[in-house]
Amino acid sequence: MADIRFDDRVAIVTGAGTGLGRSHALGLAARGAKVVVNDLGVGRDGSGASSAAAEAVVEEIKAMGGDAIAHGCDVSDEDGVTDMVAQAIAAWGRVDIVVNNAGILRDKTFSKMEMSDFRKVVDVHLIGSANVAHACWPIMREQKYGRLVFTASASGLYGNFGQSNYGAAKAAMMGLMNVLHLEGARDNIRVNTLAPTAATRMTEELLPAEAAALLAPETITPGLLYLVSEDAPSRTILGAGAGSFALTKVYETPGITLLDDENTPEAIAARFAEIAATEGQEELTDAFSQTKKYALNAAKARGLKLDW
Known part of the structure; x- marks a missing residue:
């Protein structure tokens, strides 16, 4: 089988300053993609802002002989996303790949959670992902080519105590994927979902050291690279972690009919x-x-x- 390459492809990776996003950006660049490294540079809860992390990843990509630019927009800000996509077009003339990875955590039990925290997490994960996809959608339709990945989580697919906001946002990725898969098929736009579990700053307090050593972000990125490749599937939920990969599917039983x-x-x-x-x-x-x-x-x- 031929190597998967991304020569002459342009990718936008959100939340690419650290963790999974950084790993995805470096993985795409190593195989020839030009990369927009998006990161607002906020804390895990979405507070603060800094361009340092995104700029550092750009420098890593350039050091390996690749091409990249940094953009620090908040993905929940539609105008900022529009500017980011415009800069990608100005630099390289196209956008082929979108990896929606940006996210924050504001964990609390539902009874103690402020609705402002619920709304903010949904805004970043769901609205942010929709903003980036929507800004790139007409470009991909005109090109007759596009590869989009949304990032879900086992917290959304299966549930996790204290993460009602995060779980709701992550479960929504499946619904968004399902519809965009149908709407993008005629224009060769393939849409998938990655459901990773990794040792990142989002999970650093939850994992024992032995497990964290196995769950490096780099063990997940090969799955992401396949999902955005030329021969990628579409409407796939790929679970990934520690080099393990599996599909999540939703089934319906035959059921009964009552007169x-x-x-x-x-x-x-x-x-x-x-x-x-x-x-x-x-x-x-x-x-x-x-x-x-x-x-x-x-x-x-x-x-x-x-x-x-």
Whole structure:
């Protein structure tokens, strides 16, 4: 198999001053990409600002013979994102790859959390990712080429105590990916989600030293590079950590169909084990697939034939 390369490709990596973002930016540059290193330079909770981290990564890329520029916008600021994309176009004339990695943490139990902290985390992770994707979308459509990755988390996919804001924002990445996959397919825009677990400043207090040594960001970046490659899949949630990779999928069970008089909460309770039975479960490809499934099931239960 030929090496995966990004020669003549332009990538924007957000939150690229440290941790996973830095690793992704360096990985793309090492394989030929020109990189916009975006980082606001804030603390883990989103406070403060500094260009030092982004500039340092740019210098690393240039030292290895690559080409990069730094941009310090807050991804939740639409005007700042617009300027960042404009600078990429001015420098290199195109944007091929977007890696939405920027994020902050403001952890508390839901009962103790201020809604301002809930909103800010959602703004950075979800609105920030949408801002960058939206600014690059018309460019990618015109090019008939684009690769986007959203960064999710097991906290969103499976839940984590004290992270309602973060978990909600990270779960939203799946929904955004699903729709953009459908809307981008005709223009060769492929959209995926990375669900990493790594030893970074976001997790430094949560991991024992032995585990942290195994969970370096560099063990995850190969998965990211595949998700933004020429032959990348689309609508994939790739779990990654410590060199382990797996897919997360959402399945729907075959379920049951209740006729009019039977359709009661008591009937659902009585037959819930049948509803939950996993034999024959399937992965649905879009929302209308579920609508079609339910309508066909209802028609079949009534002895009707739908020409669908």
